[in-house]
Amino acid sequence: MSEDLKQAALDYHANPRPGKISVEITKPTQTSRDLSLAYSPGVAEPVREIAKDPENAYRYTAKGNLVAVISDGSAILGLGNLGPLASKPVMEGKGVLFKRFAGIDVFDIEVDSESPQAFIDTVARIADTFGGINLEDIKAPECFEIERVLIEQCNIPIFHDDQHGTAIVTAAGMLNALELQGKSIEEATIVCLGAGAAAVACMKLLISCGAKQENIMMLDRKGVIHSGRDDLNQYKAMFAIDTDKRTLADACDGADVFVGLSGPNLLSPEILKTMAPNPVIFACSNPDPEIKPELALETRDDLIMATGRSDYPNQVNNVLGFPFIFRGALDVRATAINEEMKVAAVNAIKDLAKEPVPQDVVEAYGGDALSYGKDYIIPKPLDGRLLTKVSAAVAQAAVDSGVARFPYPAHYPLNSVDDIK
Ligand SMILES: NC(=O)C1=CN([C@@H]2O[C@H](COP(=O)(O)OP(=O)(O)OC[C@H]3O[C@@H](n4cnc5c(N)ncnc54)[C@H](OP(=O)(O)O)[C@@H]3O)[C@@H](O)[C@H]2O)C=CC1
Ligand SMILES: CC(=O)C(=O)O
């Protein structure tokens, strides 16, 4: 990142007031009567109603449109375990994106927990406050058990965004990129650098979309995950294959696809040169990708290049997923975000990239024409049609798969956040 951009980012966060988000009041508070309704004595009435039936919390409080973004700060972007407080700008940032793109209110919560169990207990005890919980930047392997137990204990959608949000967007972008490169997901050989939360979920979803497990080679800090290793946790072990390959260079030789969910500057031009013709490179580590797009495109011109960043073409980032997935889930009061809803989101994002791009989106990204192709494999986050299409697809899938407690909303499809009820 340039020094200018670093300073601009600090100034953006500091001024004119610290942080990126605030709470707003939604009811009149001008008169003594207003206060008698909002607070004592009037507030006692909804209290009594909720005590009689907890479902009334959705009627009389902000619960139904409120999502908690919760982290322990153990895997903040690709920066590592910098602790809960340091994760706050990212969690506030997720709150901004939820609100801006899907009209969802967010409380960001940073938990200083000494163990996964302490984290689980903390989240379980506050879960009733919210309509849904977005777990964020919690490292593997702890994140898998944390999510599993919370899903079991809570009756609202629990969604670890780094796993499922990332996987949904990666799958959507990958299906399009492979199509544009004339390759099929069933035959593509895939190298995944990283074996954590995002990597494991992305590879699982690519397999659901047709990738062959035996065509996937996953690597962690120690190299290729192969069946001769005795240091693998159960999540990595699922991807262990019989192979003599040991290093990233071995793995990438002749591969069709590189997916980076690891750390900065780990893919060298020398290794990139050895990949198959017309490769797909998703260097998704944030803020610094596994290879800079400039360097990758200078090294060879037959690739499709994507990163997780807003300042390059092809932003493969979970921002294209989580706001709209939660919108659809909340609006049908889904009890979970299940596989059917995830697949519906993949297809909606993938298909939207093939439609003509509205002028306001073109202008928001600098005015150059955008159309389905090597530099536009996936929609832009500022495309308002994501709200329309992804929320509708997710809500419909929730209804069809039996996890919705409400029917498909009469006010759908949504054209903007102003349509939200
Ligand atoms: N674009 C997007 O939307 C998203 C991008 N990401 C990015 O993915 C990355 C991982 O995030 P997440 O899965 O949540 O974190 P985790 O901590 O769960 O996993 C990190 C993984 O990266 C591996 N890794 C780290 N450094 C290296 C290295 N030098 N060589 C090989 N492997 C390495 C780790 O290996 P080991 O197991 O050996 O420790 C681990 O498997 C981050 O950079 C993050 O920004 C994440 C979510 C969304
Ligand atoms: C985008 C995101 O969630 C991450 O990099 O962790």
Ligand SMILES: [Mg+2]
């Ligand atoms: Mg994250």
